[in-house]
Amino acid sequence: MASKAAARVRKKEVVKVIHSALLRTNIKAQMASAAPPLGPQLGQRGINVANFCKEFNKETGHIKPGVPLPTRIHVKPDRSYELEICTPTSSWLLKQAAGIRRGKQNTDEIAGMLSVKHIYEIALVKQKDKALVGVPLQDICRNLVKQCFTLGIQVQNEDLDPEVLAKFLDERRETVAAQLQALADKKAAKMLRTA
Amino acid sequence: LFRMLAHSALSALAGREAVFLSARAVSSKYPKPKPRHYRRRLFEAAVAPVMPKTIKQCTPPLQIHQNNVAYDKSYSDYEVALADLVRDYLKNEEFRVMAVCQFTSVPGRTLHFAKNQLRLKDIEFRNYGNKIMKKVFEGSPLSSLSPVFVGSNAILLGKTPESLVTISKECNKLNWIVPMVYVLDSRIVSSTEVEKLAALPALNCLYGETVQILNQQIGALPQSLDSIPHSLINSLSHLSVKEETTGDQ
Numbered sequence: 097m098a099s100k101a102a103a104r105v106r107k108k109e110v111v112k113v114i115h116s117a118l119l120r121t122n123i124k125a126q127m128a129s130a131a132p133p134l135g136p137q138l139g140q141r142g143i144n145v146a147n148f149c150k151e152f153n154k155e156t157g158h159i160k161p162g163v164p165l166p167t168r169i170h171v172k173p174d175r176s177y178e179l180e181i182c183t184p185t186s187s188w189l190l191k192q193a194a195g196i197r198r199g200k201q202n203t204d205e206i207a208g209m210l211s212v213k214h215i216y217e218i219a220l221v222k223q224k225d226k227a228l229v230g231v232p233l234q235d236i237c238r239n240l241v242k243q244c245f246t247l248g249i250q251v252q253n254e255d256l257d258p259e260v261l262a263k264f265l266d267e268r269r270e271t272v273a274a275q276l277q278a279l280a281d282k283k284a285a286k287m288l289r290t291a
Numbered sequence: 292l293f294r295m296l297a298h299s300a301l302s303a304l305a306g307r308e309a310v311f312l313s314a315r316a317v318s319s320k321y322p323k324p325k326p327r328h329y330r331r332r333l334f335e336a337a338v339a340p341v342m343p344k345t346i347k348q349c350t351p352p353l354q355i356h357q358n359n360v361a362y363d364k365s366y367s368d369y370e371v372a373l374a375d376l377v378r379d380y381l382k383n384e385e386f387r388v389m390a391v392c393q394f395t396s397v398p399g400r401t402l403h404f405a406k407n408q409l410r411l412k413d414i415e416f417r418n419y420g421n422k423i424m425k426k427v428f429e430g431s432p433l434s435s436l437s438p439v440f441v442g443s444n445a446i447l448l449g450k451t452p453e454s455l456v457t458i459s460k461e462c463n464k465l466n467w468i469v470p471m472v473y474v475l476d477s478r479i480v481s482s483t484e485v486e487k488l489a490a491l492p493a494l495n496c497l498y499g500e501t502v503q504i505l506n507q508q509i510g511a512l513p514q515s516l517d518s519i520p521h522s523l524i525n526s527l528s529h530l531s532v533k534e535e536t537t538g539d540q
Contacts, residue, residue: 118400227403227404227407228407229407229411230406230407230408230409230410230411231407231410232410
């Protein structure tokens with residue numbers, strides 16, 4: 097009782113959060129806007145959001161809209177910033193190469209198939225990133241294979257057989273549709289329970 | 292009175308068995324008073340699991356210390372395997388230069404970029420820990436480096452002798468890594484010698500200077516051999532001229 101009264105009397109201290117000078121985020125190409133979560137992240141660091149969005153959309157004008165691009169924004173004390181736009185995310189590149197939109201949902205599920213040639217070509221793209229300058233191509237390929245394992249994409253040494261791949265993708269389409277339907281049903285059941 | 296009774300019950304319970312505080316799955320966004328409300332503490336004491344009494348052993352501090360020292364010095368199977376892996380890596384990659392450096396912790400991002408920049412100059416940065424490195428060089432001529440592997444260290448590796456100078460110059464640019472000792476083909480070189488070497492011009496210039504000096508010496512030899520007969524001829528001609536002048540007189 098005394099503690100409750102004390103809590104009522106005690107004033108909450110507002111602590112000003114100092115955000116880091118480096119902002120690491122993924123922004124879709126030509127789709128930067130002041131909407132959350134990007135708007136608040138930039139606003140908290142004192143950056144002019146409208147100017148930033150205009151500049152970002154202009155710089156990504158040559159890239160297909162909607163491609164997720166890892167972006168590093170270094171904010172200086174005078175509120176100016178340096179914008180570094182990296183190559184598209186590895187997961188997006190791998191899914192595009194495998195022709196899928198969704199990774200695996202269960203542990204032993206195979207979500208897609210790729211060959212080592214795909215991995216090599218994607219590694220050549222990722223090698224241009226500033227963070228990967230100086231990293232051997234072999235290490236980049238190894239990291240991509242690890243990411244394939246996380247996504248559920250099977251990597252094989254031989255070239256992909258078009259017929260086998262087509263059959264696999266058809267089956268995969270049905271599996272994904274069933275999974276999405278199951279998730280939607282679960283959500284609807286929860287809403288009915290709570291309503 | 293009720294509070295006194297509750298407190299005595301709680302202390303009695305705490306005296307008889309170990310009191311384990313369990314955590315509820317509630318939001319931690321607001322602070323809980325410490326200590327918790329007496330009713331909460333009673334509840335936790337009541338639902339605490341009944342554990343067998345642990346027999347407290349009285350170990351002498353010296354024995355505890357000796358056990359700890361023996362444990363620190365022993366190597367697990369994983370550590371032995373890692374040491375073997377590092378040894379194989381150093382042999383297979385055919386590194387000729389190694390620099391043992393004192394390394395202070397830096398943010399991961401800074402270290403990642405620095406490693407990449409060093410790799411562009413053919414220098415590999417590795418940090419396996421002092422215990423592993425001591426095991427790697429155990430029983431080899433470089434086991435005398437064991438006193439250096441104390442504190443926070445890292446190693447820089449290069450494949451050519453020019454890496455000595457490159458390592459010295461690159462470490463001068465970074466303020467979180469200081470090379471202490473260099474190794475070139477199983478030969479230990481001190482950092483002062485390498486700094487003197489780094490102050491010299493490029494190795495190709497030194498090659499050119501050495502060739503020039505040798506050529507000078509080789510060129511000077513026939514000159515010195517020719518100088519004796521030439522001086523003899525000069526002195527004889529001088530004598531003959533002198534005789535002619537005295538004969539005329």
